[in-house]
Amino acid sequence: MTTPDSPPSKRDKELAARRYKILEAAVMCFLENGFHQTGVRDIASKAGVSLGNLYNHFSGKHDVLIEIARLERAELDPFIRQLEKPGPVLKIFDRFVSGYAKYLSAPENIILSIEISSEAIRKEDLGSLFSENRQALVEALQHLAQRGVVEGVFHLKTEPEEVAQMVLELIEGRAYHSVLMGAPMRRLIPGLKAFLCSALGVST
Amino acid sequence: MTTPDSPPSKRDKELAARRYKILEAAVMCFLENGFHQTGVRDIASKAGVSLGNLYNHFSGKHDVLIEIARLERAELDPFIRQLEKPGPVLKIFDRFVSGYAKYLSAPENIILSIEISSEAIRKEDLGSLFSENRQALVEALQHLAQRGVVEGVFHLKTEPEEVAQMVLELIEGRAYHSVLMGAPMRRLIPGLKAFLCSALGVST
DNA sequence: ATATAGTGAACGATCGTTCGTTCAAGAGGA
DNA sequence: TCCTCTTGAACGAACGATCGTTCACTATAT
Numbered sequence: 001m002t003t004p005d006s007p008p009s010k011r012d013k014e015l016a017a018r019r020y021k022i023l024e025a026a027v028m029c030f031l032e033n034g035f036h037q038t039g040v041r042d043i044a045s046k047a048g049v050s051l052g053n054l055y056n057h058f059s060g061k062h063d064v065l066i067e068i069a070r071l072e073r074a075e076l077d078p079f080i081r082q083l084e085k086p087g088p089v090l091k092i093f094d095r096f097v098s099g100y101a102k103y104l105s106a107p108e109n110i111i112l113s114i115e116i117s118s119e120a121i122r123k124e125d126l127g128s129l130f131s132e133n134r135q136a137l138v139e140a141l142q143h144l145a146q147r148g149v150v151e152g153v154f155h156l157k158t159e160p161e162e163v164a165q166m167v168l169e170l171i172e173g174r175a176y177h178s179v180l181m182g183a184p185m186r187r188l189i190p191g192l193k194a195f196l197c198s199a200l201g202v203s204t
Numbered sequence: 205m206t207t208p209d210s211p212p213s214k215r216d217k218e219l220a221a222r223r224y225k226i227l228e229a230a231v232m233c234f235l236e237n238g239f240h241q242t243g244v245r246d247i248a249s250k251a252g253v254s255l256g257n258l259y260n261h262f263s264g265k266h267d268v269l270i271e272i273a274r275l276e277r278a279e280l281d282p283f284i285r286q287l288e289k290p291g292p293v294l295k296i297f298d299r300f301v302s303g304y305a306k307y308l309s310a311p312e313n314i315i316l317s318i319e320i321s322s323e324a325i326r327k328e329d330l331g332s333l334f335s336e337n338r339q340a341l342v343e344a345l346q347h348l349a350q351r352g353v354v355e356g357v358f359h360l361k362t363e364p365e366e367v368a369q370m371v372l373e374l375i376e377g378r379a380y381h382s383v384l385m386g387a388p389m390r391r392l393i394p395g396l397k398a399f400l401c402s403a404l405g406v407s408t
Numbered sequence: 409a410t411a412t413a414g415t416g417a418a419c420g421a422t423c424g425t426t427c428g429t430t431c432a433a434g435a436g437g438a
Numbered sequence: 439t440c441c442t443c444t445t446g447a448a449c450g451a452a453c454g455a456t457c458g459t460t461c462a463c464t465a466t467a468t
Contacts, residue, residue, distance in 0.1 A: 040423080041422090041423090050448060051425090052448070056447060115322065117384070158398045166378065169380075170373060180321070180324070190362075191362040191366040199400075200402070255415080264458070
């Protein structure tokens, strides 16, 4: 507690803004051309920053992707909070499915997560970051499922954690399908919900 | 009909074998390091073939991946035939889920399909090849589902095609999970089956 | 003799990263 | 207020490595 987090100076703010600008540019490049097809020069020039300067903010190309994965995690927080809110289980679940499906239906989000996850296979740090992100979501959903069982709304035949994982995988699978096949997500949501309700044994 | 498919000469066979050897080597490289991290030299040397000679057999790196995707399709045929066989729907479905899940649980298969699909996002020819492969499987599963409905074994709340897609997506999602998290697939299969049976409204 | 599988050096491009340099902005003393 | 002095963000040339591909050439089988 030597320096009590001195108020962010104007300089600090500018630096943070530059950093974010670079990350934004990187996301655009990765979306357009993929991670491996994007050069560090592409990122720098799209961000309006010199090549060398990029290395003042990030330790390398890999680091940029890590930071993007961190940003992605932040985007999941609203969904987690939503799942943890008190209220009728079925309503919360329904809203979550709609919301998360809609979020993923934006090609940017699903493509980016494919890009990250395919890189995560071989890069350990990215992999653990990626699975942490997911685990947070799984746990929140799992608690909701348990609550649903207690309240007699759900009738599961398996452990809630597995169910929660499968629910997420199904939503993501649909989103992936919609992007790759060019099928609008909103047309897939009714079928998805019906399928999920059956699977969770929603009492009629 | 000029040359009536003359019997494959010894030479032709040798050539086909070389081709296949190269494809095998490429698969190994792609699995180990990923498509974009693999150089054409890596493939050639792992296949025991000169760099230049590789280009006598394939028009380029992209072409190699295309051919691999074609091979992958052939591996799906047994599953499709199995789905089309007559017999009790439930038994066939159960065997299919086990078999397909087990097939995907080999990291090689799931990683390879991730590699291909992530490349398919931006390469149109690969994309259509990839979705054709999948469509064949979807249709076979869809027919089985319809048969199940007619026979009163399944009680679907949605169109069979969508259901078939979701079943596949779920199996693949589980396989992907098992590879990324290092969870053995055989431990996931019971829960997966229970989930699917609920979802399909299997009569008790 | 002809055709072609096979070879590996060579090509130009691009990769991720490093480096020496410039220069504007704050710190401290007068 | 003015003048150093220090700091580190910003820069782009340069580096060595590697990329996918081509090509002139040899070996071999018909």
